[in-house]
Amino acid sequence: GEHGMATLNITTSSVLVDAMLDRMRRAYRNKPDEDHRGMHKYMADTAAAVLLTGTCDAGWLDNIKAEVVVTMPATMLTGEETGQAELPAGTLVDDDTALMLAGSVSSWTRLFTHPVTGVAVTADVYAPTAALRRFIVHRDRTCRFPGCARIAKHADVDHTKDWQHGGKTTPDNLACLCRHHHTLKHRLGPDEGWKVRQLEPGVLEWTDPQGQIRTTEPPPAPNAVKEPALVSAARRGERALRE
Structure with missing residues (x-):
């Protein structure tokens, strides 16, 4: 890009992207009051710090757990319906991933x-x-x-x-x-x-x-x-x- 800037794109599962963005947003909401960076700047800096060092500057990101919300009808769990699971943004989730996530939670x-x-x-x-x-x-x-x-x-x-x-x-x-x-x-x-x-x-x-x-x-x-x-x-x- 211009002025020495560049863009890094990561293409992966929508479920993983949803979890990563959720974690970055939670990081921004919990940033110190004296940090005046905007949301997009803070999220980009935190992601870069994690990729480069394995941790973020503040050190508390490791205590934040990302949350993935998947909506699906109960009939998917009984095998009567397929292809109906989705993320909050409306992105469809494949059946195998949806059922795997459903089986890993302790509550509904x-x-x-x-x-x-x-x-x-x-x-x-x-x-x-x-x-x-x-x-x-x-x-x-x-x-x-x-x-x-x-x-x-x-x-x-x-x-x-x-x-x-x-x-x-x-x-x-x-x-x-x-x-x-x-x-x-x-x-x-x-x-x-x-x-x-x-x-x-x-x-x-x-x-x-x-x-x-x-x-x-x-x-x-x-x-x-x-x-x-x-x-x-x-x-x-x-x-x-x-x-």
Whole structure:
């Protein structure tokens, strides 16, 4: 590349890539407060340090275990169905790898989906599925912090009630926050910073440090975005009738 830079590409199993990226992201989230490198810079530096020295600069990466989440129907385990396992990003996982990973865990995660739309509405895991994230992004449209107009597509999906305090990965406890306001919410905490609760799915009530209350609601979504799965199902039904 230009200015003495270069790019290293690694092509391997999507399962391994998912685990490596998860480990790098966890490393970034646990970096020292005095380290001001951005996420991509920090992840690249940490990966380079591991490849060159076998360890990272801080030495704590060895204590972080990567997590691979694979979604599959129960019928795959009984041999009734094949080719249905996937990573959270929607990448398909071959049956042998999926069954091997399923056999190596000591517990299972329940995932409940809407019977009509197929969108995952709750799960016993921290990270929302790709389908649930898309739903929250389309619903919120922008960062939900008062006065912020950054688009939701590039925002974080935050648990309104923290996961570690019993918050669930459900639409009525998830909202889009840009990285700045996501960090602000968690760094100050409800005792010294902003308090927030979700009055109903997508309607957030914020209380600032001075006690003033502000409510933010997602802008109205086009009809085609509100229920994309239902629209698709209707179109499939129309085609079937014509045929």
